[in-house]
Amino acid sequence: MSRRILVGCKRVIDYAVKIRVKPDKTGVVTEGVKHSMNPFDEIALEEAIRLKEKKIASEIVVVSCGPSQCQETLRTALAMGADRGIHVEVPNPEYEGLQPLAVARILQRLSEREKIDIVILGKQAIDDDCNQTGQILSGMLDWPIGTFVSKVEVEGERINLTREIDGGLEEISVGIPCVITADLRLNEPRYATLPNIMKAKKKKLDVCKPGDLGVDITPRLIVVSVEEPPVREAGVKVEDAQSLFDVLKKEGHFN
């Protein structure tokens, strides 16, 4: 099968970093902070690689939008097993205003240009926590979508998807082309091996700008402020279970 998969790889502040809000309340401190690939995008990429290993797809194209450091994220993706990368260059400070609507438009244009059959994205980025890009893209392309997916099974021209929903699990079937967004339990992403990291340096990585794709990235949502959440004060320690029971009962939590 000569199916082609597009995977989005967002470069985000590493999940283990404790973020700091800038004193002028315009955003969070990103300079000198460790960044890595959005964890849900790693899961999306792993699933694409597995589909290629099962010969369901023949090529995996990875895309990252942002400043030049996104190329490091793409090299990681190529080392994991993607075939080629596209860096859509959006330097700072424009990048700070790059929002899911514009990213989805970029991915729409690339999906059309690259003749993509399946787009797999992470369900959300752990920086803006928007949980939107895949859904917006599916609307723009008018393709079916499976969000919060924890299992992918391809059967001929259809894909059976298991989805994480509020009350449990749901199964749907979608045709190809389609958009899939990866949830946490879809798979466990592999690590790039040293030989593959070396090989990835030779893989093709194209660079373009949103304007080359005819996409206007002017933000529709204007940031008014970014603030620290109210700090919760540590309370008191209680001696034992009985004291805990007594204090909660006194507060009226149960009769």
Next chain:
Amino acid sequence: HSTLLCVEHENGQVNPSTGHTLSASQKIGGEIFCLVAGHGCNEVNIVANTVSKFIGISKVLVASSKIFKHPLVEPYTNLIVSLQKQYNFSHISMSASSFGKAVIPRVAGKLNVAPISEITGIMSPETYVRTVYASNAILTITSTDALKLFTVRSTAFPTSLQQDNCASVDRIESIDQTTMSEWKCHSLSLSNRPQLSSAKIVISGGRGLKSGDNFNILYKLAGKMGAAVGASRAAVDAGFVSNELQVGQTGKIVAPQLYIAVGISGAIQHLAGMKDSKTIVAINKDPDAPIFQVADYGLVADLFRAIPELIICFEK
């Protein structure tokens, strides 16, 4: 202003999230239209009738078709888009449920609008508050789009389901019947305990529980307290319990009156899911666990002793 509120319902019952989405939508001002889509005239009419009595609703729009029998994103999106073309609403709101999160951004893609996810506050009809970085920063943004599309975090708004109203109910006749995806089945975790997202008390277990079987002591305590049971991502990843119990940045956001964290260290992403709870209790044998920094009441103890002791307190 006029807002379209997309109502979710199950078995003829309006989902509790509707009350929270309604009180958020009321902050916009202007008329509120409610969309009720489903299958089977009887069930849809029952829901529409209930919704028409909620205070603050101007009109209920009802769509009945077999394509709405199950929650499929594509036909529901098309329905909203066609209503938007007809009514030209200024706002469209939906709960930040798994269905709302899937639908609203797809509508946004069709209408070329930047959606606003999981709002926690409304400053004006254009300006919204939401959390980013796992609730470690609070973002206030102003939308420059003519249409505002947003999903509502239930825990951030009070519920408003008072019934003293009589809104008109209009039937939507022409419904696009094309489907792109096919609903196969679902497996829902049924229990007679309160729902995690609406319970007044939540007891969550973490890696400290050591096994899925050990969660039984939490269920027993929850039974005594009328509480829902949740879990940390570590407990879900370890396979102790299923994912729908997960409280945290990538799981459910809860804000009950009382949250009891048992054997949970307190990772940032877990705190994101529960730190708006009114009272937080932590039970952990490690006195340095970060969970104690947000707990109103901390008990440094072995949970396998403390939980049975608590159960005995209820039995006395």
